[in-house]
Amino acid sequence: MVYAFLTCALLLFTMLVTVPTQAVADSLAAIIDDNAQVEKVATGFEFTEGPVWDDVGFLLFSGIPANTIYKWWAAEEKLEVFRHPSGNANGNTLDSSGRLLTAEYGNRRISRTSKDGTVVTVASQYDGKPLNSPNDLVVKSDGSIYFTDPFYSLRYYNLQKQPEELGVYGVYRIAPNGIVTLLVKDFARPNGIAFSPDEQKLYVNDS
Numbered sequence: 677m678v679y680a681f682l683t684c685a686l687l688l689f690t691m692l693v694t695v696p697t698q699a700v701a702d703s704l705a706a707i708i709d710d711n712a713q714v715e716k717v718a719t720g721f722e723f724t725e726g727p728v729w730d731d732v733g734f735l736l737f738s739g740i741p742a743n744t745i746y747k748w749w750a751a752e753e754k755l756e757v758f759r760h761p762s763g764n765a766n767g768n769t770l771d772s773s774g775r776l777l778t779a780e781y782g783n784r785r786i787s788r789t790s791k792d793g794t795v796v797t798v799a800s801q802y803d804g805k806p807l808n809s810p811n812d813l814v815v816k817s818d819g820s821i822y823f824t825d826p827f828y829s830l831r832y833y834n835l836q837k838q839p840e841e842l843g844v845y846g847v848y849r850i851a852p853n854g855i856v857t858l859l860v861k862d863f864a865r866p867n868g869i870a871f872s873p874d875e876q877k878l879y880v881n882d883s
Contacts, residue, residue, distance in 0.1 A: 718748055718755045726768035726778070726812070738765040740781065759795075763787065767812030767869075772819060779810035779823055784838075786810055786823055786850065799823075799856050802848065805841040812869045814878075821850040822859075822878060824866035847880055 717735075726738040735748045736758055745765050747758040759765075763780030771777055776789040777798065784807050785800035798821065800807060813823035826845045844861040847869070851857070860866075860880075868881035 717753065718746070725766045728768040728770060728776070730770065730774070736768055736776065738762065738768060738778075740764050740766055743782065745778070759789070766810070767823070769813055769815055771815050771821075772817075777813055777815065777821060779813050781809045781811075781828065784809055786813060786821065798854070799848075799850050802842060802856050802858060806838075808840060808842055808845065811867055814869050814871055816871060816875055819852040822869060822871075823848055823850070824863075824869050824880060826863075826865045826867065826883075828865075847878075 721739050722741045724737055724739055726736075728736050730736065733750050735750065736745055737748070738745050741764075742760075743762055743764050744760040745758040745762045745768070746755060748755050761782070762778070763785070764782035765778045765780050767779040769777050771788070775791065778787045778789065780787055783797075783800070786798040787795050788798050789795050808825045808827050811824045811826050811828065813821055815821055824847055825842075827840060844858070845863050845866055846861040847859045847863065847866055849857045849859055863880070863882045865883040866880055867883040868879075870879045871877070872879070
């Protein structure tokens, strides 16, 4: 229930600019029970991002300044560290095989975590230049990954000395064969990203 609320809240907030209020209310009512209550399951964090639910029974989320991805087990109501350091991880999602995909500020990359815990780089450059600071990501049904790349990590998290080489704050697509394509380059601060249920629209929050 916590996962559903967090995910729906993010998507519906993004849709508010284009969907009438009643339509948003109806969509929310179709997903969350009218009697559902918001419950605080963990506390003591400085800045959290990227909640993603694994059907095994746990929630993963990022603590960006803490350089940590946390795991919260629903049945035991237990919190533990999933990975530290995390590359100042921000957005997280799962691919069709249930592997974790992460937008890492500190490492300036999109990474994939295999079931055995092995972490590999999916993309860290575009046109031969380092990405700025990947923020959030979503996976389409064809396996392609879409992500946003603002400048935040270059100004925070002790990365100020790293150069900003791309000169754009864009939205990118990583094809299943690994090719990275710049889709839009005129955003100011591209942040949250999500597909409509039919995947005909891609919503991007320009902070």
